[in-house]
Amino acid sequence: MKKSILFLSAAALLAVSCQNFKKGDGGLEYNIVKDAGSDKAIAGDFLSVDMTIKSDRNDSLLNSTYDLGLPQIVQIAGDSIPGGYKGDYNSMFRFLGEGDSAVFKLNLDTMAARTGQPKPEFADKFVTFTVKVRKHFKKGQLTDSALYGQLDTYFKGELEGLQKAEAGKITKYVADNKLEPKKTASGLQYVVTEEGKGNKPALGDTVVVNYTGKLTNGTVFDSSIKAEAEKAKLAMDPMRTFEPLRFSLGNQPVIQGWTEGLQLLTKGTKATFIIPSALAYGDRPAGQKIPPYAPLVFEVELVDVIKGQGIAAPAPAPGEIPAN
Incomplete structure (x- = not known):
């Protein structure tokens, strides 16, 4: 329902x-x-x-x-x-x-x-x-084991229902908003709403991004823009300073849909990402707003791209000799 x-x-x-x-x-x-x-x-x-x-x-x-x-x-x-x-x-x-x-x-x-x-x-x-x-x-x-078994079976059924509904949520969102997105091999869909003129970021570059994230039903769960957060009546942390998010692409963890999607945009571009749960949080809920198997929609603006040094080498495992 x-x-x-x-x-x-x-x-x-x-x-x-x-x-x-x-x-x-x-x-x-x-x-x-x-x-x-x-x-x-x-x-x-x-x-x-x-x-x-x-x-x-x-x-x-x-x-x-x-x-x-x-x-x-x-x-x-x-x-x-x-x-x-x-x-x-x-x-x-x-x-x-x-x-x-x-x-x-x-x-x-x-x-x-x-x-x-x-x-x-x-x-x-x-x-x-x-x-x-x-x-x-x-x-x-009932023993505790039998009772918890009933609960586990019930909840797995609820999760399966969400998983089966995901594709329909994406299709409905695209149709309701009259979008004609491009689709990558991974399942990411995106629409460029305003084309920029700068360079595209590569892994290791620092990106500066304004964003508003929501579910396909329109529920906004986060925004870097204060006016959007207030419009959505999000809980406001008095210590939060609303500003674009800055991170090193590929070095600092973000959802896979962002890592892939931002590399498709030039500096200054505004776009909509429609990200399947496999490229987001999968079968895990995230906070109180994002359910399991939730496709996510992000309105993003790639404000700046700062040339980086590439992907950092992973730290050696204990006892492992680093390569020269």
């Missing part, structure tokens, strides 16, 4: 329930939007959930499983969990079973009082969790 549809579904859950919250223990407020009548989770169980987390300050989105395209696996802890209390994060999921959906407002004043930890700076009084349960894994009489 597409991220946009799922995210709208989460927003709809929040909208229909915002006036119907009940009071629970520890200041927790909740509304069960859908009760599927299934068994509710108990200690030792696991839930696979789709979830968004929002702050009550400017209604800002803190995290979303929909960005990764993967559910979150939540373990239901016992009552004796250190730092736990009635109305905490773990308490929320005990209201839920397979097929259920709900909205919870976690009281930060209670959390601070019960745990002795300061309130987070990103919210005022509440953090809101909008949750839909995909699957309930019941511990019951």
Whole structure:
């Protein structure tokens, strides 16, 4: 299912329930939007959930499983969990079973009082969790090995779904944006939007690059340009100085799609790279925005090319004699 549809579904859950919250223990407020009548989770169980987390300050989105395209696996802890209390994060999921959906407002004043930890700076009084349960894994009489085996099989299936969907995501992005990209033997696709006039970089040269990176669904995950980062409402590190990225091509690690793609551009060129996951992060997620098997789109500008000394020789292995 597409991220946009799922995210709208989460927003709809929040909208229909915002006036119907009940009071629970520890200041927790909740509304069960859908009760599927299934068994509710108990200690030792696991839930696979789709979830968004929002702050009550400017209604800002803190995290979303929909960005990764993967559910979150939540373990239901016992009552004796250190730092736990009635109305905490773990308490929320005990209201839920397979097929259920709900909205919870976690009281930060209670959390601070019960745990002795300061309130987070990103919210005022509440953090809101909008949750839909995909699957309930019941511990019951299962051994830990059997239960974890079920979870492993389930998650591998989710990953296979993302892998199978990748080619379609690239095709759709190209079609939706009416692009006519060139394609290299590795699978990298690129479109030059403004041709430069300088030299092309070679391995070992230092390149200076402005960029904005996003998923094929439009979610921006990083940018070297402050205006673009603000437009995308990215979390802003007050210590970050927004400036072009400078690195030695082939000597300092970047994703393979960049190493290959930048060598195709002349100084001053602006281009769009469409990079398959095999040339990016593969089957690994990267941060909270980039899921496994994610094709990436980069709008890049090759600001400068500085002649280098070539690729540095690898350091000799322990006991190995360097070549003369």
